[in-house]
Amino acid sequence: MRLTSCTDAFTLSNGNAIPCIGYGTFETPADEARKAVREALEAGYRHIDTAAIYGNQEAVGAGIRDSGIPREQLFVTSKLWNTERGYDKTLKACEQTLNELGTDYLDLYLIHWPANRKQFGDRAQELNAETWRAFEELYKSGRVKAIGLSNFLPHHIEALVSSAAVMPMVDQLEVHPGWPQAAAVRYCQEHRIQVEAWGPFGHREVLDNQTLVSIGRKYGKSSAQVCVRWALQHNVLPLPKSVHADRMRANIDVFDFELTDEDMHVIDGLRDLGGSCSDPDAVDF
Ligand SMILES: NC(=O)c1ccc[n+]([C@@H]2O[C@H](COP(=O)([O-])OP(=O)(O)OC[C@H]3O[C@@H](n4cnc5c(N)ncnc54)[C@H](OP(=O)(O)O)[C@@H]3O)[C@@H](O)[C@H]2O)c1
Incomplete structure (x- = not known):
């Protein structure tokens, strides 16, 4: 489908619609998040991405x-933080998130990071499976309308689905020019898992790249708009964050141009532009 605005949707594997650009709220302090989210919604966003660890869910x-x-015109995502893995703790953490947000349901709930072997050794897979079992319960009960993962690479997904009854519908990965994660994106797309791009600007660091700036100039667009457009043209759902209303508006003003195949190819080939580029198997949080 040709996307014409940020409220046009991708379709998840369970048939639910997900607006094709989400508004990010990481590192937006609680005292700014209330105004920022209202302004983002005024700007036209209908999809908000938050997480328990951001500490701003009440303000969001x-x-x-x-x-x-x-509420039914909005799509709200939150994520289970790493300290709350396991069946009982996950159910409790989801209730707390719903209370903080002041909503009866989430449109999407994600496991924020996979439990990895570095921290959990042989128990990592079992812990992810237990957490997922609670996600399946939340999905079946209707408390969450879709369930998915974040920072899961193909081998984590393979391990998880080996004991899953419900397949994950989303994987939220760090994806931006310089860090395209092409293999993981391809794997998800082959398995009907919608990829979302966190840090679509590499936490701002990729925006000064002169290749992106000069590609943008050809279309009368900024490097930020090129990043958002590049993700969409890969059928990846970007989650740009800004607390400035003019940037919020600019970051969704990406439906009046199309990057050529050649420009897509050039951007695909960029490397080392910044962002965190972290390996989910190496993190110790
Ligand atoms: N699942 C995960 O593990 C994970 C991890 C990180 C992030 N996320 C999600 O992904 C979202 C986006 O990632 P992110 O917040 O790390 O970084 P990002 O969206 O890549 O970059 C945000 C930075 O870019 C600046 N910016 C935004 N638009 C701009 C523009 N048009 N021109 C110039 N600068 C611009 C922002 O500054 P101002 O705000 O000052 O405009 C901010 O410093 C998060 O907010 C969160 O919802 C998920």
């Missing part, structure tokens, strides 16, 4: 209510 929920937009 207040910003949503301030907007006056009916």
Whole structure:
């Protein structure tokens, strides 16, 4: 389908619609998040990405209510933090997230990071499976409308689905020019898992890259708009974050141009532009 605005949707494997650009809230302090979320919704976003670890869910929920937009017209995602893995803790953590956001349901709930062998040794796979079992329960009960993963690479997904009853619908990965994660994106797309791009600007660091700047100039667009457009043209759902209303608007003003195949290819080939580029098997948080 040809996307014409940030409210046009990708379709998840369970048939649910997910607006094709999400608004990121990482590192938006609680005292700014309320206003930022309201302004993002005024700018046209209908998909908000938050997480328990961001410490701003109450403010995000207040910003949503301030907007006056009916809940059913919004898509709200949150994520289970790493300290809350396991069946019982996951169920409890989800209730807390719902309470903080002040909502009856999430549109999408994600396991924020896979438990890895570095921290959990042979128990890593079992712990991810236990957590996923709770996700399946939350999905079946209707508390969450879709379930998925974040920072899971193909081998983590393979291990998880070997004991899963419900397949993950989303994988939220760090994806931006310089860090395209092409193999993981391809794997997800072959398995009907929608990829979301966190850090679509490499946490701002990729935006000064002169190749991106000069490609953008040809279309009358900024490097940030090129990053968002590049993700969309790969059927990857970008989650740009900005606390500035003009940038919020600019970051979704990407539907009046199309990168050529040649420009896509050049961007695909960029490397080492910044961002965290972290290996989920090496992290110790
Ligand atoms: N699943 C995960 O593990 C994970 C990890 C990290 C992030 N995320 C999600 O992905 C979202 C995006 O990632 P991110 O916040 O790390 O980084 P990002 O969106 O790649 O970059 C945000 C940075 O770029 C700046 N910026 C935004 N638009 C701009 C523009 N048009 N021109 C110039 N600068 C611009 C922002 O500054 P201002 O705000 O000052 O405009 C901010 O410093 C997060 O907010 C979060 O929802 C998920």
